Amino acid sequence: MDERLNEILRAVVENYIDTAEPVGSRKLTKRYNLGLSPATIRNIMADLEYLGFLMQPHTSAGRMPTEKGYRHYVDCCIDDGHQLDERFIIETQKKLENIERDVSSLLENVTRELSKCSHQMGIAVAPRFSRSRLSRVELIHVKGTSVLAVVITEEGVVRNLLLDFEEPCSQQHLSKISEYINKELAGCSLEDARERVIRKVYEEKAVYDSLVARAMRIGRLIMERQVEEDIYIGGYSEVLEQPNFLDLDSIKEMFRAIEDKRMMIKVFNMIEEMESGVTVLIGSENPLDEMQDCSMVVSPYLKKGRVIGTIGVIGPIRMHYPQVISMVDETAKFLTKVFSETVGGRG
Amino acid sequence: MDERLNEILRAVVENYIDTAEPVGSRKLTKRYNLGLSPATIRNIMADLEYLGFLMQPHTSAGRMPTEKGYRHYVDCCIDDGHQLDERFIIETQKKLENIERDVSSLLENVTRELSKCSHQMGIAVAPRFSRSRLSRVELIHVKGTSVLAVVITEEGVVRNLLLDFEEPCSQQHLSKISEYINKELAGCSLEDARERVIRKVYEEKAVYDSLVARAMRIGRLIMERQVEEDIYIGGYSEVLEQPNFLDLDSIKEMFRAIEDKRMMIKVFNMIEEMESGVTVLIGSENPLDEMQDCSMVVSPYLKKGRVIGTIGVIGPIRMHYPQVISMVDETAKFLTKVFSETVGGRG
DNA sequence: AATTAGCACTCATCCACTGAGAGTGCTAAT
């Protein structure tokens, strides 16, 4: 594609992102020093419109980008150079030192920071519990038939599950059971563990050893419990802060979708299967109907080369993509670093 | 105060709550069967305006309630009869059976349900950790110098704290330490425990027993860790759902305030010291500047007669107070019941 | 052949104006 077309498209998109108003040919020549007259620009813009990258809200208005225009802008017109505020990196680094290392605080804080910097809503998906490897299980007697199972994965995700037994069970007994579980299942992925548990239960049908039987039943309970704590969201107010050009109805729909965490988990499952690195989803590229008027910029974060979760932002389609992309990228790298170095160690 | 004034005030407020439009004298006579002519109504309304309960947005518009008007309406014009949808109670009961008994899921789900029913934002404050009595502490070795402390209070609140030691520590040792902590501090309020820990540490300065010293140091770490997980919020989209008559700026401010959980904890600390039962805060009665354009309807919930937390909603000043008040009341009672009967048992 | 200047044309937006309608306050009658 013609280099000059790209240049003009880029100018139009960036101007529109800044002003939220349709861009005319005269304005472009004034702000940017392209060596071209308005008339020429007009011809080029007409071409861009023909190609589907720009549109006019009405005759005799300036042009604004279509979704396809944004897409092309993101794909071809952003130079990967450091779009990023030095400040952002420094602040992120500063957080690095003060932040708690426990996974949920980590993600919550990182999400909040990302949200503040980017002025979008921040979203993070914690390391998927079901795909993690088991590191340790501890059973704590609470009261009566209630037992608290504390499950720790190798990623450092801690989850509490309150189990309800048919009959009371002493702490000593529970300790033995958890010891047994740990011996049997440590290092297993939870899905493996699940299968193994089911198999064991089947084998031990005769219940010759009540300890094993009990342990397995607990293991099964833990596996089957469906948990929805995987999603962190922050920055509801940030989206409202953007005064121009995103109507209340869109925001409403978006909020409704986002508050349904199960739905969001589905979305991220779909995204996760796409390529690695920062992914930008613009408008109707979003898998959810309710998010057709938003854009998402997301990136997976890794531990030892394996994707374990996703972090990113959601905001209006008219968004400062270069900066936001860099921020998300930087944040994901930060998380990757933290998870690979600190949480769960190197081994 | 004149009974008739109350009646008219009530009619005006309720009509305004329904329609979001200033109410005129003619409309009142049409909708409600007061045996009065518009002219009489006008006189009464003029009186109500003089008393500060009503106002006109401009001459020759109808009247709308002032904050004082809402206040009087809530105080004197609502009959305590069952304003409540039968449906709501039944649904709440249904939840009762399916809901997880673990405190955080409980509160999250209850908050969400309250939010959905009332079409306001739901807010809950979990049993204040620092004021709770310790039920059990368990220390779990995670990796290297990391130790996970699982603290359970008598209310059933479970909290995970990741501690970082100077030197590694075996699980056996940790178990002994937690055993010791449990023996020493079980049943203490956390504030008491805190003092005792500090005193102990001071007494044992010589560190003649490394176990005790270590236990106390851990206890202290746990006490000092400031945690902000006490607030549950749900239903951001509900507030936007109300199309009429609450401007974006107010919502923005409100969201910003709500997302700052530390601030919200302060607010609820202030509220908690007020009377018991459902409290309604209208507009400028709210302690926070950012919430001058909202109303809150909140109620404490108890365990064994002692206030342990708060639940309620936040929404626009123009709110269906009778229903919302009933709903909040019902929800608080429900929580009280659950906490008194189930969580943490009766003893 | 590409670029540009010039010009006619198109709409949205702003502004002033207007009439209708809803609602009020006041006064006099009931």
Place this chain on the structure above:
DNA sequence: ATTAGCACTCTCAGTGGATGAGTGCTAATT
């Protein structure tokens, strides 16, 4: 004490012209 009647006020929706930003096309220029 209540009500009917009336003059008055103010918002709101609609109208119409002026303004101006921006376009597309054509012819001239480089």
